[in-house]
Amino acid sequence: MPSVESSSAESHRPGVVRDANNLIGLDYRAEAAKFAPRPRPIIDIHTHILGSQAPRVYLDVAAAYGVGMTYSQTPLPGVDEVRDAMGDRVGFIACPNWSSPDRSRAFREGYLADMEVFRSRHGARMMKIWNAPRLRDFFPGQEGADLVTIDGAWRVKQLEAARDLGMAVMVHVADPDTWFATRYAEAAKYGAKRDHYIGLEKMLDRFGMPWLAAHMGGWPEDLDFLAGLLTRHPNLHLDCSATRWIVREISKHPREVFTAFMERWRGRILFGSDIVTADDHVRPEKKTPGHPKSDQASSPSSAFDLYASRYWALRTMLESDYDGPSPIADTDLMMVRPGEHDEWSSPRLRGFCLSPGVLDDLYRGAAERFWGTLT
Numbered sequence: 001m002p003s004v005e006s007s008s009a010e011s012h013r014p015g016v017v018r019d020a021n022n023l024i025g026l027d028y029r030a031e032a033a034k035f036a037p038r039p040r041p042i043i044d045i046h047t048h049i050l051g052s053q054a055p056r057v058y059l060d061v062a063a064a065y066g067v068g069m070t071y072s073q074t075p076l077p078g079v080d081e082v083r084d085a086m087g088d089r090v091g092f093i094a095c096p097n098w099s100s101p102d103r104s105r106a107f108r109e110g111y112l113a114d115m116e117v118f119r120s121r122h123g124a125r126m127m128k129i130w131n132a133p134r135l136r137d138f139f140p141g142q143e144g145a146d147l148v149t150i151d152g153a154w155r156v157k158q159l160e161a162a163r164d165l166g167m168a169v170m171v172h173v174a175d176p177d178t179w180f181a182t183r184y185a186e187a188a189k190y191g192a193k194r195d196h197y198i199g200l201e202k203m204l205d206r207f208g209m210p211w212l213a214a215h216m217g218g219w220p221e222d223l224d225f226l227a228g229l230l231t232r233h234p235n236l237h238l239d240c241s242a243t244r245w246i247v248r249e250i251s252k253h254p255r256e257v258f259t260a261f262m263e264r265w266r267g268r269i270l271f272g273s274d275i276v277t278a279d280d281h282v283r284p285e286k287k288t289p290g291h292p293k294s295d296q297a298s299s300p301s302s303a304f305d306l307y308a309s310r311y312w313a314l315r316t317m318l319e320s321d322y323d324g325p326s327p328i329a330d331t332d333l334m335m336v337r338p339g340e341h342d343e344w345s346s347p348r349l350r351g352f353c354l355s356p357g358v359l360d361d362l363y364r365g366a367a368e369r370f371w372g373t374l375t
């Protein structure tokens with residue numbers, strides 16, 4: 001990742017390294033102290049905590065930003081070391097072992113076996129089904145017919161297992177509109193965005209446990225569509241994870257539209273960041289070839305900035321009246337309009353000053369009630 005010593009940004013403090021997670025030279029530790037203290041610790045319902053050292057940096061960030069409890073999608077082989085690092089400040093969400101050499105099995109019967117271990121040994125009360133359109137790249141053509149749609153044969157088996165284990169379901173159903181306009185432009189392969197919700201709605205009706213649709217249900221660009229989904233399916237909840245995507249798209253909505261949406265759906269929207277940690281973030285050499293995000297940081301201090309930037313951006317958008325550039329570079333801008341943007345471009349970030357009651361539900365109350373329905 002390119003990293004430059006900035007001397008141009010006016011707000012930049014001398015000695016603070018500016019990089020793609022800190023375009024405006026913020027001191028993220030000092031910034032954390034500027035937020036109003038939370039009356040109750042925040043629950044982050046959506047992270048991917050991996051490694052033995054990176055979780056310790058993450059814990060430092062979480063403490064600074066008021067996050068007291070984190071739910072992580074850590075593949076089974078990595079759970080013990082994350083538990084050792086975080087103790088009772090982490091809970092686990094069952095997910096497939098995506099780095100297994102036998103991916104076909106890991107996403108099918110292997111996942112059924114892993115779900116049972118997650119439940120019995122690690123207390124997991126939610127499982128994840130990741131049905132991003134690009135699952136079609138991993139399981140092309142007929143090879144993936146039983147897996148790539150949310151109501152495919154293997155998904156049904158996994159949901160039956162979740163029901164038997166008393167688990168809720170987290171689902172990733174779609175990706176940004178920017179991706180459908182570019183990398184998913186081949187509609188015959190990836191489908192239209194709306195198509196991905198047909199199977200989801202069938203499964204929401206068929207399986208009545210609580211569901212959590214990640215990344216504002218995959219459609220932060222269209223709040224009316226989300227309101228329809230939430231109306232039709234009382235068992236559906238959303239999380240606000242995927243910081244870059246959420247900040248870029250939610251900031252575009254008129255203030256009264258987004259604040260009304262959050263008021264109306266209080267208790268159905270949970271706070272999540274989608275922070276990904278890895279030990280490659282805390283060392284210069286990369287030992288996990290193929291990890292898609294291993295080059296995002298290379299020292300404990302740059303890892304601190306990487307993780308903190310997500311909490312800073314989300315809390316600033318939700319709580320403050322900030323109106324300015326996001327500190328996080330967003331290459332989706334360049335993907336859609338290459339002539340106007342480069343790899344250092346970032347979108348507008350707008351603060352919505354949500355009310356204290358809405359914030360308390362979003363940061364904690366909704367998650368408490370979500371888990372409470374399972375006991």
Ligand SMILES: [Zn+2]
Pocket residue numbers: 046047048214274
């Ligand atoms: Zn995620």
